[in-house]
Amino acid sequence: MKQYLLSIYQPDGDPPPPEILEPIMRDINAVNAEMRGAGAWVFTGGLYPPEVATVLRADGADVLVTDGPFAEGKEHIGGFWVIRAPDLDAALGWARKATTACKLPVEVRPMVDMAEG
Amino acid sequence: MPGPAPAPTPADVERVFREEYGRAVAVLTRVFGDIDTAEDAVQDAFAEAARRWPSAGLPASPAGWIITTARNRAIDRLRREAARDAKQAQAALLRAENEPIEEGPVHDDRLRLIFTCCHPALGPAARIALTLRLLGGLTTAEIARAFLVPEPTMAQRLVRAKAKIRDAGIPYRVPAEADLPARLSGVLAVAYLIFNEGYTASSGEALARPDLCAEATRLGRLLARLMPDEPEVLGLLALMLLTESRRAARTSPDGALVLLADHAIRADLLRRLGRPAEADAAYEAAIARAGNEAERAYLTRARARLRAP
Numbered sequence: 001m002k003q004y005l006l007s008i009y010q011p012d013g014d015p016p017p018p019e020i021l022e023p024i025m026r027d028i029n030a031v032n033a034e035m036r037g038a039g040a041w042v043f044t045g046g047l048y049p050p051e052v053a054t055v056l057r058a059d060g061a062d063v064l065v066t067d068g069p070f071a072e073g074k075e076h077i078g079g080f081w082v083i084r085a086p087d088l089d090a091a092l093g094w095a096r097k098a099t100t101a102c103k104l105p106v107e108v109r110p111m112v113d114m115a116e117g
Numbered sequence: 118m119p120g121p122a123p124a125p126t127p128a129d130v131e132r133v134f135r136e137e138y139g140r141a142v143a144v145l146t147r148v149f150g151d152i153d154t155a156e157d158a159v160q161d162a163f164a165e166a167a168r169r170w171p172s173a174g175l176p177a178s179p180a181g182w183i184i185t186t187a188r189n190r191a192i193d194r195l196r197r198e199a200a201r202d203a204k205q206a207q208a209a210l211l212r213a214e215n216e217p218i219e220e221g222p223v224h225d226d227r228l229r230l231i232f233t234c235c236h237p238a239l240g241p242a243a244r245i246a247l248t249l250r251l252l253g254g255l256t257t258a259e260i261a262r263a264f265l266v267p268e269p270t271m272a273q274r275l276v277r278a279k280a281k282i283r284d285a286g287i288p289y290r291v292p293a294e295a296d297l298p299a300r301l302s303g304v305l306a307v308a309y310l311i312f313n314e315g316y317t318a319s320s321g322e323a324l325a326r327p328d329l330c331a332e333a334t335r336l337g338r339l340l341a342r343l344m345p346d347e348p349e350v351l352g353l354l355a356l357m358l359l360t361e362s363r364r365a366a367r368t369s370p371d372g373a374l375v376l377l378a379d380h381a382i383r384a385d386l387l388r389r390l391g392r393p394a395e396a397d398a399a400y401e402a403a404i405a406r407a408g409n410e411a412e413r414a415y416l417t418r419a420r421a422r423l424r425a426p
Contacts, residue, residue, distance in 0.1 A: 002286050087288040088238060089296075110285045 001084045003042060003111040004091040008104050010078025012050060027101035031094075035083060040094060042082040050076040078104070082111070125175045130167050137180040138163075138254030139339075143226035144184050146233075146289060148216040149191060149209045152251065152279050158191035159183065165190075184218055227252060228343045229289050231336075235304040236287045243278035244307050250275055252339075253332045263329055264314065301344075305353050308336045312357050316364075330361055381407075381416055393423055 015021055035041035050069035057064045069076055081098065085091040091108050099106040138159065145155035162183045176182040192213060198206035234247040242264075249255045249263075261271035281287065292300040315329030337354035344350050363382070369375055384399035400420040407413040 085286075087286040088236075089288050089292070091286070092238070108285075 001086060002091075002113065004083050004085055004088075004094075005107075005109045005111055006081040006083060006091075006095050006098055007077045007107045007109070008079045008098070008102050009075045009107060010104055011075050012073075024102060028098075031097045031101045034097070035081070035094060040083045040085060040090075042084055044079070044081050046079040047077060049078075124172070125170045127167070127171075129175065130163070130170055133166070133175075133179045133183070134163055134254060137183055139227050139230070139252035140180060140225075141183050141187055142251050142254075143230040144218055145187055145191065146230060147226050148188060148213050148218060149195075150212050150289070151205075151209055152282060154191055154195070154209060155187075156251070158187035158194070161190045162187035188213070188218055225343050227339065228291055231304055231340070232291055232300060233282060233287055233289050235300075235307045236282075237300070237303055238285060238287060239278055239281060241307075241310070243274055243281075244303075245310055246271060246274050247278050248307050248336070249311065249332060252336065255332070263326060301347065301349065304340070305349060308333050308340070308357075309353060311336070312360075316360060327364065330357070330364065333357060334361060381412075384416075384419070388419075388423055396423055 016024075032041060032044055053069040055066050055068065055070045057066070079102070081094075083091060083094050085094065088108075088110070091110075095106045095108045141159045141162070142152075142155050145158055146152050149155055149158075165186055166179075166183060170176075192210065195206045195210045195213070199210055230251060231248065234251055235244045239247070246260050246264075249260050250257065255263075257272050257275060258268050260275075261268040264271070291297075311329055312333035315326045315331075315333060334354070334357050337350070337357050340347075340350045341354045366382075367375055381400070381403040384396050384403055387393075387396035387399055390396075397420060400416055400423065404413055404416045404420070407416055
């Protein structure tokens, strides 16, 4: 069974007001429950905004530490799922539910199976 | 008693290649679970056929011969790789031992391959290139020429598309009933885009590229045979055949474009639509343009029938 990373691309800035956010969170929780029930759920995470990110970069023996996200942009990953699916069509099926629930674009990326070497 | 079959010419091998390449790649993709393995093996088998058939004669079932030979070649190659501890080769071998080379009773393997090539997760240009390559057996150079991109660009496009199929896990199967209408329309769009590029080439010297029209029509016929109950498939095939039937009349002998408005057929269509005044004028114009007496006489008779009470 392959694993896929489903990332939510979220515009930078303040989150929407509670009357919009609450039904969205309810829908996302429903998708999570459905994934768990189907045995597809591996992991979910929501992220704090990109301003609080820190980037580290090895430079010879030193490590350079800088404030802010790695990539500048108007959108950043706001949350993600790791799911288990037999093929891309099954993963796209979950991503369809995910983007419908969170009302934001969702990117699907296959994960390399580390056991394959 | 019939004598021995005449030795096949290179043109005979070429014809078998055109007709059977897609089926062979489709069967072997199922057997080995990998498109590259299937393509390499089928090409090996055709190279062997080109060497052997001219002296040994055409086998009773050329397609069966190609598929069996390709399977054996691929197994030999995978055994050599598996001996060097290549995990993918071992997996493909294990799979091949359990997969029969006969096709299932319900679905032709080519149908699965079409849906894989036209998967919405692939870019539109990649879908067209993959379909022409894997189902039509066109070479990378031929596809590059047809779409006027440099050959390395087309080669790169095909390599990337095949890597995505493998790494993202794009399945090799006909979609479930619920997804079929949306997915089928994607497949038909690819066939239609190939036809369209052939009908009015987006660049180059000639108006039309009959080879692409022929390839799209072949794909349409194949889909109609594999999915005889889908009206959309029959509709597209009918559209392509109707359009194709006018191809020779679309250009003058020196290759210049002849518009529908200048065709006598326009007058015929107007007559059938019950617009006699416009049809009369169109016949008039066509008669004035007709190059020979026989054509003029025919058009004059048609106009006379129109004017008769």
